[in-house]
Structure formats: C-alpha cells, structure tokens
Amino acid sequence: MASKNSKKYVYFFDEGSKEMKELLGSKGANLAEMTRIGLPVPSGFIITTEVCNLYYKLGRKYPEGLDEQIEENLKKLEKKMGMIFGDEQNPLLVSVRSGAAVSMPGMMDTILNLGLNDKTIVGLIRKTNNERFCWDSYRRLIQMFGDVVMGVEHDEFEKTLQAKKDKKGVKFDTELDAQDLKELVEDYKKIIKKAKRKDFPQDPMVQLRMAIDAVFGSWNNKRAISYRNLHGIPHDIGTAVNVQAMVFGNMGENSGTGVAFTRNPATGEDEFYGEYLMNAQGEDVVAGIRTPQPISKLKEEMPEIYKQLLDIRRKLEEHYRDMQDIEFTIQEGKLYILQTRTGKRTAAAALKIAVDMVKQKYIDIKTAVKRVEPQMLDQLLHKQLDEKAKEKAELLTKGLPASPGAALGRVVFDADTAVEEAKKDKVILVRTETSPEDIQGMAVAQGILTARGGMTSHAAVVARGMGKCCVAGAESIKVYESKQYFEVNGKRINKGDWITLDGSTGEVFRGKIPVVDPVIGEDFKKFMGWVDKFRTIGVRANADTPNDAKVALNFGAEGIGLCRTEHMFFEADRIKAMRKMIVAGTREGREKALSQLLPIQKKDFIEIFKVMNNLPVTIRLLDPPLHEFLPNEEEDIKEISEELGIGFDELKATINALHEMNPMLGHRGCRVSITYPEVLEMQVRAIFEAAAELTLEGYKIKPEVMIPVVGIVNEAKILKEQIVNVARKIMKEKGIKFGYKVGTMVEIPRACITADEIAQEAEFFSFGTNDLTQMTFGFSRDDANKFLPVYLENGILEKDPFATIDIDGVGELIKMGVERGRKTRQNLKIGICGEHGGDPDSVKFCHKVGMDYVSCSPYRVPVARLAAAHAALEEEK
C-alpha cells in the first residue's frame, strides 16, 4: 500500500501518549494517554497537526498517502468496535473534533453522529429501539454538518425548527416526536439543497472527508486567526483532527450511562461516588427527567462493570494522583470511559483529599499545599448556606460579597434596636450604609446588609474584622430607616421579617435557609502546618480588641499589623470623653478630656499586649477626621448638648465647622496629630505606659507606633520626635527600657513617590491599600458603587481594585514605595494592612515586591498564609 512509503500522518489512539501534544493536539494526546493506561476509551484515531500545515502548504490539498492511512485506521476502528462504518445493520458512527496543542475557541469544535444516513438509521433504530432518539440524532447531524461543514446559515435550520414547533403548538424541542423529527430531516435536507445546490451527502466516507476538510479549514477562519493574534499563539502549530467511535448508552437494557468521582467531591471521603442511568444517554442524566441511581447500585445490577469501574478508579488515581471526575457509557454490556478530568470539589473535600493523599503517599506535601486554593479556605472558616435549600429559596437581590459566611435573622434598621432585639432572637442589621456609630449593633447582629458602599466600605471592613457575614452595596435596595422597612424590586421587607444572607456570593434571600457550620479539624491544622513550611513572608492580623487578637492568634497570626485605635472610642463611656475633647475649643479643655481617656486606652493596650506577648503589635494613631465622633441627627445633638452641658446652637456650630466636603481627603490622620499634638501625646503615652508596666511584669512587648496618612516627610519627622520624647519621658518615669519602633502608613500617593525621604524617619512602612487605591484611582470607596459595577461589566476594569490590588496603577506606586524606601533604609520593614492583605492575588503581589508581611482580618489569616505559600511555590518554578 502507498501508506507504507509515506510518512505517518495518522495515529491510532493506542499509538500515542500525553507527551505527543504538539503532534496530536491536546485532545488527541489525552485520548491516547487514556487508552495507553488501559482505560476502555471508545477507539479512534488522530490526523496529526503536521497534516494541517501540509494542507495549507500544498494549497489546501492533502499529502500523498493520507487517504490510505485514514482508511487503514478506519478499518482498525471498525474491528475494535465490532461495527462497520456505513453498514445498514450494524452501523459505526463517529465524531470528528478539532484539537490543537492549545485550546482554541475560535475553531470548529465537534460534529457528532457522522455515518448516519437514510439507510444506516434503520440499523440504529433497531439497535436502540428508540426511534425518536435516532431521528433526533440524524436531524442534529444534518443541521451541524449543514452549518459547520457546508456553510449554510445556522438561522435557516432554526427557523424551520421553530415553525415546526409553532405548528404543533409546543414550546420545547423535547415535545417533538419521532414523526416530527423525521419530517424535519427531510426539511433540513431541502434547506441544504436550496442553499448550496448540493445534497446532504449520504455516503459516510464523503461525510467524514468533508468533516476533516472543515476542521482543517477552520484553522484559518477569521475568528481563529484573531484569537491567535490576541493570545500570541503561533499560526504554524496547526490543529489535529480526532475521529472517534460514537457509543450509545441507550441501546437497550444492557446499556447505560453515568458520571462518577474517584472520591466524594463534597466531603473528600475516600469512596467511589457517582450515579448512573440504564438505557440512557448522557443528556438524560443531566436533564433530570429520570432519577439516576447511586453508583453503588451498579454493583448489584452489573457486578462485572462495577468491578471494572473500581479498577479504573484505582488506576486513575494512581496515574493522575488526584481525584478524577469521569463520564462513562455502557454500550451493550461493554464499558467505555468517555472522559476523565480533575474533579471539582468543595473546600472541605479539597482539604481532606490533599491530606489523605499525602498519607496514601500519592503526593508530597508541596503538592498538597498547591492543591487547595486560598480562597477556598473562606468556605471552611465560615458558616455556609445549605446549597440544596438555597436553590429553592426566594432570592431578593444580589449585592457585593463583602464578608464571607452565611447568616439569618430578623431585620432591624438601627444599632440600638439591634442590641435590644438580639437579646430575644437573631437579627440582621440593614442600613443604607453603616458608620462608626453602628458598631455595637453590628457586633450583636448575625449579619449586615447595606444598600451602599463597596468592598472596603465601613460595613465591609468592620464585618470582615468581626468574621461576620456582610452583603454590602446592594444598590437595588431602598432602605426607609425611619419607616422601618426596606424595598427591593417592588417587594417590601418589614422590621422583624426573616432574611438570609450569603456573604460569600452577595445573595440576599427572603426567609430562613438552613446554615451549615464550619468544621475545623485536625486535617486543617496539619495542612496549615505544611503551608507554613513554604511560606516566606509573615502574616499578621488587623485586630482592634483583645478578643480579635485571640482569634487572630488561633488562626496563626504572627503579630498584629494594624490595631486601629479609633474603634476603641465608640463605646458608651469613651465616646463622651472623646466628644468633650473635640468640642473643647482650647488645648486645656482637650487635655482635660484626654486625661479621662488615657487610662481607658492604656487598659486596652495592656490587654492586647498580653495576648500578643513576644509578638509585634502595630498601633495606628487616630486616623478618622474628628467629626466622625460627633452626632449628625438633630436629636442626638440635643442629647449630647445636654450631656456635655454645651448650648445646642454652639454644639451644632462646632459640628458644622468640622463638617468636610471630602472627609476622605480632609483633616484626618497625622494632620490631626499635627494640629492637636495633645491627642497624639495621650495615645502614645497610653501605649508606652502599658508597655513599660508589662515589661516590668516580665512580658516581652513589641509595640510599633504607626503614623497614618503621612504624605510629607516633615509630618513624620515632627510626630516621630514627639513620640520619641514621650517614650523617653516614660522610660525615665518608670525606670525601665522597652523597645519600640516608629513607622508610617503608606496610603497617600505622595508617600510612595517620596518614600526615600519618608524612610529617613520611618522605621517601617505599612501600605494602606484602601486609601491608596481610593486616591490613585480617584475613587471614593463609598461612592464608587455608582459606576464600578458598570466598569466591571464592561471590562473597563478586570477586577474590583478594592478587592484585589490594581497591579498596573496602585501596584506601581507600591513598588516605587518599596524600592525608594529601601534605598534609604535597607532594612526597612514593609507590610500591608489594607483589606487587600487577605486577598490571595494581592498577597502574591506583596510577596513578589518583597514585603516582609501581610496583615488582614483575623478570619482571613489562614487564607493569607496559604496564598503566601502559593506565592513562594510559584516563584520556585
């Protein structure tokens, strides 16, 4: 035969392997590999990518010998399958698929059922005893072939199909019967004839040749070329053509189809898991018309097949060293594996499988660590909604997934009511947006829902800090706080009504949906231990209270990267002194009020320092503008004016004078410390007195005083001098030395640009990426929700920059800050304490630019640890 003399252009599945991707394409190589390791894959052959290139080189002609090789391989295929291509009694049907070395959506994909014609259909009907299915398969072949191979307008077929349904008065394709479909086959043939003046080819060999032509032709269609241009894929790698036998699970009672996982994808249990249907096609399993059987049933029904499947399961796990998801079909008592791929799994399963597979010596711990995606841990650490129950629930709307977890409760609209009602039942706090005044209400609520604000809005940040479920910025909600209800898409939810939040997806449901508690077991601890072996940067937590600090420690935090001191002032006894301080009007008045706050703050620090013994605690000095501590409502002003003994008008005037047009860019952070040095003095005194006293008690305290909102070196210089003076004074007073550091937040673009100057003063930098993102983009986190969703939908931005660091913009500034800072001070300690510190992609970025640590909400510490490990492992490559 001629083929003997020509080059090998066609490979039977058993002649290839996964290493031959370039020659056989990705799909072909995989099919070959499955065949090679002994899986009963429906046989077939691959026409190599070389042929594709030759086809074009020869001016859309095939190299000599190809035809013969195809014929040879087709013979082999018929023999393997025990069926004959084009045979009227025992027809072999084949599929033709394109498949380059890289996945390419621009090309033709698949044509099924090749080999069907007016005659072979008779044999297929007899074998499947399912006339409707056979005619449906035939009409699909003609439609696909007409469209993809012969170039008939897709619409033509659809219009005819629709006409048919209209005539019969039905809505769905499935409502057409065998007779209808048979008629459609005739109609379709006419469409082709009319459009192309050619008949749909009845000769199966012609069908096959034309389909192969179409695959090679599709390599250079417009979509494929522009896809390659866009993705930088060379134009000369070519595509292969896969010709594979079709198998049918609906050929009678000894046929069937199913899907299975080599382990339980929900729990990770090491058990064979799946379901199947006898005398059915894959679609039937998916369609849900008949209820599939659990895979264990197959053991009784077809013990041999079941045994074979168990064998395959073992083989697959040994080969792929991961949990596999397989599709199988039984055709007339013979098992075929149609597909195997890495199985999707829940977080719990991912963790268990990773840990078990290390025990079973399938994988090493490095692989185990890589197998769990960082964001998956969120599922593990928070309550989750019962997935099944969720499907049936009434979805009210979708907001931003601001803080993961699930929560249900009765709706309340203000903090005070929340505190009251929470004594009786679970509550969800619903507000247009939250402010620091709502903290107490947030603390007692199961979850928080806001109509405004983004991923770093007050509600989102505080909720994440509390490890509490939050859906933020649900813009379709209108909250009528005074009238005690909210409206969403025409529905009204009253105070006391039950709702359920999914903070991981942003969904808001009416009523109660069962919630599944997180389980953190031994596997988790073991796994996190492995994680830390690979991680090279530190992970700290943002924690403002001793309780936060304890949670953080439990989750493996190596210190506190951000202790916000302003939250400490919102409790009842403190806010009063704080307000007195603000409205005092004179330095003396302020100092008097501050002297009331000093012992309280000191106690806070003592408690936090004790929890964090031996670990660094970065304390940020007062950050928000002072007016945040004052009330806005007339009623509250009245109350406070009486409380403080200040005239209502005077107090109101003071509040008005403190009002700012753009508080985010206003009188805040170190600017307050510079204009009111006594505020800083009090805070620093509280920190250092606490440090001194605990040092005397034998604790090892590592305070790091952090100056917020620095943009000019002189700000840092002046304030550092004050801080150092207070420290010296207290060391003298207490007669003891203690170590401490003074550093700055880097959250103002100018701080990044002039980092070389600022590092002359700062002993550490902590990037405040929330503010840095706001100012770099000019996006207010509170207002951006008016346009940011549109930006994300239209691809103006790929990701929400408040959730993941914008590498091209904000990232450039961070890089600049790191480089310039270290130029001045080589050993400058650098971290991040913005909300991005818990986002896996952002953690990787922080690792890459050489930060020493990331700091995030306590509940995100494990996520950050894992992300940091992944970053280190990715770098290894």
Place this chain on the structure above:
Amino acid sequence: MASKNSKKYVYFFDEGSKEMKELLGSKGANLAEMTRIGLPVPSGFIITTEVCNLYYKLGRKYPEGLDEQIEENLKKLEKKMGMIFGDEQNPLLVSVRSGAAVSMPGMMDTILNLGLNDKTIVGLIRKTNNERFCWDSYRRLIQMFGDVVMGVEHDEFEKTLQAKKDKKGVKFDTELDAQDLKELVEDYKKIIKKAKRKDFPQDPMVQLRMAIDAVFGSWNNKRAISYRNLHGIPHDIGTAVNVQAMVFGNMGENSGTGVAFTRNPATGEDEFYGEYLMNAQGEDVVAGIRTPQPISKLKEEMPEIYKQLLDIRRKLEEHYRDMQDIEFTIQEGKLYILQTRTGKRTAAAALKIAVDMVKQKYIDIKTAVKRVEPQMLDQLLHKQLDEKAKEKAELLTKGLPASPGAALGRVVFDADTAVEEAKKDKVILVRTETSPEDIQGMAVAQGILTARGGMTSHAAVVARGMGKCCVAGAESIKVYESKQYFEVNGKRINKGDWITLDGSTGEVFRGKIPVVDPVIGEDFKKFMGWVDKFRTIGVRANADTPNDAKVALNFGAEGIGLCRTEHMFFEADRIKAMRKMIVAGTREGREKALSQLLPIQKKDFIEIFKVMNNLPVTIRLLDPPLHEFLPNEEEDIKEISEELGIGFDELKATINALHEMNPMLGHRGCRVSITYPEVLEMQVRAIFEAAAELTLEGYKIKPEVMIPVVGIVNEAKILKEQIVNVARKIMKEKGIKFGYKVGTMVEIPRACITADEIAQEAEFFSFGTNDLTQMTFGFSRDDANKFLPVYLENGILEKDPFATIDIDGVGELIKMGVERGRKTRQNLKIGICGEHGGDPDSVKFCHKVGMDYVSCSPYRVPVARLAAAHAALEEEK
C-alpha cells in the same frame, strides 16, 4: 617696615574691585568697587579672607606683618578722613564688619562706633552738639562690644536698661535723656567688669584689635559652621574684616543724611527721587519724628552737594545699568555714599524702567525681560488699593490671596441679593463657601470673600477666571447667611456695610479704601512683544465664554486650553433642562432633556469658535458630579419639584440617592459619560455641529475634545470611539470634513502612572493639576484650609501646593506622565490647565518637563507668558 617684606594682607578700599570677592569678601569688594568708580564712600580697608585662614592655620594667631599693615592703613584712613583714631578733639570712629564671599548670617555682623571712650566722647559731643546722641552711641558700643566681642550675656545689658526705664517710669529707649544714658554707660562698664573681671577697653587700638579677633573667631562659631554645612559652603573660604570710617550727619547744620533713588521707584519716571534731613542721622529719617525734605530742596540748600549727587546718579546708572537705591550722609559739608543697591520698585516702575533703559541703550531686551518678575504683572493688570489709605484702614482679618486685585462694596450674603443690590451699588459677595449656584452673584459682585476653601476652591477658581478680586478661606470669619451678617474677631458686619478686599494680599478691611485702576499702555505692549521673542512654550487661556475668550485673546492667549462646559449649564434656562435630564431616570427621558440643551450648547461653541478662529480650543466634557446641578435646600427642592412636575418626595429621594460622601472622588468626569453615554453624545454633537457649520462658513476651527478624570485606558478607549463615531456621523450629515483631536485630562495619579497606555488613545494630554494635587496629597481643596496654614507656618510644606506645583510629589507624577505618554506617542501634545498654569514657578516647571503649552485664567496670561520667557532664559545659562 616689616610690612614691606610680608604678603599683602590688607587692602585699602581704593586698591580693590568687585572682581576680588574671594579675597576681599562680598561686602569688601563692593565697597572697593564703589570707591573705584569714584563714589565718595567713607574710606576704610579690608583684611583679606586669607588672613582668616592663616589665623586658624597658625592656631588663632595672625601672620607676621599684619599688625604693621593695619597700622599703615589706619594712618591712611585718618589722613583721608581728616580725623584721628583716639583723638580727644577730632576723633575718628570706625565700624568693623565681617564679610565672606557669600552672605553668612551665622557670623558676627557689625560693631559700630569703635574709637569711642571716656575721652573721645568729649570731642564728639562738641562736634555734634548732641550729648544725648553721643552717650547713646557710647552705651551702644559698650553693649555690642560686651556682647559680641567679650561674650557677656546680652540679657544682662537688657535687664539693666529695663531697670533704668522702670525707675524713670518710661516705656521707650528714646525717652531716656543724656544723663540717663551717661549713667547707663557706667552701669554697662560694671556689668562687663563683673562678668569678665576685665574692664571695657578704653584704648581704641585695643578695641579695634579685639573686634577684628571677634570677627575671625565668629567664622568658626557653632551657628556659622552649621549654616555652612546646611548650605554646602566650604569651610575654608574664610571671612574678610572691613574697617570703615564712621560718618555722622548730625554734626551741625552743614551735615545731613538722606536716601535717594536714581529713578522714581513708584512710577519709573526718569527723575532723581528721594528725601533728606539736615543735621540728622539715618535713624531720624526712618523714625519719622522730623519730616524729611524732598531731594529737590537740596538743590537750593546745598547746590554743590546736589550737583555731586546728580553726577553720582548718572555714574551709578551707567555702571550698574539699573535703578539704584542709595543712602548718603553729609558730614560737615562733605558728601558720603554709604550704600548703593538695586532699588525696589512697583510693577509699573519695573516695566517703565526696563522699557526706558532699552531705549536709552543701557540694557538689551533680554535683560529688560529678565528685569520684570512675572508675578509683578498681576499688579499691573488689576486694581490696587491706595497704599497710603490702606495703612490707616481698619484691618478685619486676613484670608488667602485667592484672586488678585482690589474691590470695595456693600456686603451681601447670597447670589440673588447680589444681583438685586448690584443694580443700585457696588457689592461684595460674602459666603461660607461658594458653589456653582452662586455664579450669577459672583458675576455681578466687585469681589468675593469666603470663610472656607483654599487657593483652588470654587470661589478662587471662578474669581480668577473672571479676573475678579477674591479673598478665600478667611477662617476667622463666621458667616451667618440666614441672619445676614458676619462676625470676625468679635466684630459684626451687617448686610449693606462697606468692606474692602485686597485680593493680592488676602486682607479684608472695614469701610471704603480708594482703589487705583490699572494702566496698560504702550510700554506694556512693547514689553510683552519682547517677552514672546524668548518664550518657547505656548500660552493658552482657560475660558468658558465668548467674553472670556476675547479677554484672553487681548492678553495674548494662543488658544483655549480649557473650556469648561458645565458652567454653561447654570444659567436660568439651562439649569432647568439639565435638572430634568438628571432626574429623568430613563435614557429616553434624559435624551429628551438633552435635546433641549443641544442647540444651546451648540450656540455657545459657535460663539467661542468664532472668537478663536484659527486657534485651538480644548473643550472639556462634563466634569462635575451630577448632584452639583441639583438644589440642596428644602425650599429650592420644593420650587423645582413644582417646576419640573415631580413629586417633592421623589425629587428629594433622587437627590439623596445622588448624594456622595466624597464627591471629589465620586461619580464624575468620564465616569458619568460611561454610565450615561447620551450626555457625552449631546456635548460632542454640539461641538462638532458647531465646527461643521463654521467650517462651511469659511472659519478655521480646531476643536480638541478633552475627556476628564481618566484613570484607565479603557475609559479613554470607549469614549474616544463614541466621539469619533459622532464626528463621522456629523461629517456625513453636513457633507464636510473638519479636523479635531481627542485627548484626556491627566488629573488622576493612575493616569500618570499608566500614561503609556492612555497615550495609545489620547492625542493630547492636559494636566489637571488641581485634582492631581488633591489626590497625590490626599488633600481636599475645600477642607485643607483646616490644616494647610499650620503646615505652611511650621515649614512642613514650603509652599501651598494648590498655588505652586509640588515638584517632589505631584511634579514627579507629571514627569512620569510626560515621559510615559511620549514613549507611546512621540508627538503627544502636552499642556497644563490647572490653576498652576498661571503661577510663575509652576510655568517654569512645565517648561522644564517639556510641555507644549500652559493654560491659565485670561488675566494671568501675561504672567504666564513672562514666566515662560524667564524659564527659557534661565535654561540658556
């Protein structure tokens, strides 16, 4: 004599020249120069800087021969002056001054009256016939000598002086008589004796030697060393010592003293100008006890001296080629010039002198251009307060000099009243802060005064645009708009009261102060013509109306760099349509309202384009957030709800929904165009229809469409596509082609960082440095006044970054933007249109980084042109 053999260490004044600065120090070289050109400078000699170095090299000893040289020169000095050092009848007194090659405030400065002692004072009293003066001179000598030379605590003398005054029950030194001072001399001597166990030296030679020692010693005192370290001055250049004869104008009726200018420093007239007092010392002229005579009087009184002065005047101008300011003393009929320096002058004088001196061939035009400081032109172009009247007026407070000029008028507190009252009398609009709703009121007011807001606040920007006087951010003012008065430092100013503003200094006065109108004459035009010969970058104007455009053209603008379209919407007929558009809620509703605005906007553009025929006009698309167009007060909302036929609650809800926490970082600029593309479409259509129609009429229109607030390349990409589509459509509709450009504002830090990407779309960049400054610093221009003044006072910042570009921070981003932008698009046209475009230092920066043009308020165009010329000339060096 020994001196013959040693090196020359001492130079008599007539042996040096201004070229010998290094050897003689700056002061010495100048004295020598004045002597050299024949000015009758009191004689003296200089001990060289070399001696200083030798002094230290030899371990605080003098080189051999120095003593002899000093004695020789002293002899020469006695001879020249006809007086003898230490002589009881005819005593020569001398001063000793330090003087290095560079000015060094860290060193000892001056000791006067050396040579006075208990005996020589008798001769001096006889000669001056002024006992009190002589004793005062003596006690000053002892005090200065005791302090500076002998190192007695300065305080000791002060305490004794104070005790003396207390005892006498007087407040001022001048109230002590000759006897008191004589007693003080004795007291002072005792102080020295007690502190140093040494007497105040009576020997004049000892006094001189010790003073010389002190000068050389002061070279290495702590202050001087740290000053040199700070300013990078080498430590080995040394100081010289100047010994000069003292002359006295109070030695009788043929003595006197005066100051004079070689030209009139107020008008620049080429006339000898000055004043003098007979039988007086310099202090008497300054003290204002006796009224000096105009210099012309001297012609009668001492015609010879006057002739000599005229001669000197001519000599000085020929020598220095600039107007000089001289101090002279006549001692017993002999004229001495004590000092000559470049004279300070008003803007008008500077201009006239520069132009005249070119005519007189004293200087070339390049020098003339350099002689006028850019900011001086502000004085020329705006009304000024009468300086004399101002001194007597009641200063209420000082705010920011937000827009130069002067204005007086009756106080009004809202725009409507302003419009009403302005029909009757001049008004000043006083508000806590202004908003776009105040535009009409600002337009009719003489000036604007606000209590809040910085150099780029709304009031400041709009006022500068109008060329109108404005004092902004006068924080000590409390405005009670509803009660129609304002309070300042306890004073109350009611509606209708007269106040006067000085926008060039920020001063606010009670009552009316006469105002001087600006005079722009031929000299100005000639001068600006020279300016443009040296300037290399373009100057455009920010102009929003045809009138602005005309003013700008008159001032020499070469196009419009910023035409803000939003101001166009605030007029009565327009704001209504605008509001309808905003509250419409549907695209259709918006389009309907916009269709009413289209013809109005088109008309605006037609008029502006006509004025700017042949010149580029950069039009910025809608920039502010939409809520700026909606009312805030309940009352206004009610009115508008009726006007628009929308329910009050609904309208209020819409306004609330549009409310933003940080509008500066909110839904504005291109973000509005992206969410409401129909707004952009209308504006662009108005621009291009205007362009098309005028092109048909034969005009040459150069529209440049500018997209504001871009931070992401995709924003520019999407909007540019829309703009181009509209242009194509209109060209097709009108059947004509017209040129246009599409570019972006660069005002978001991220735009600078990703300028390379954005330049793929933008054909030009215009830096919006107001916003860029806000975001780079995180300073809201409206709120920064709460801390910015403190920052400037304490030197945290050297300059207000809203007035002058912050080169280290914002400037770095600008540089980055320019470099990255041009990397992508080599011929990218780059300008600036922030308020900095009219600030001389900022213009120089723009020149330096390679911008193509600056754009500023029309009234600042001449300033910018001159600054640009200076920048180019500085570069030449």
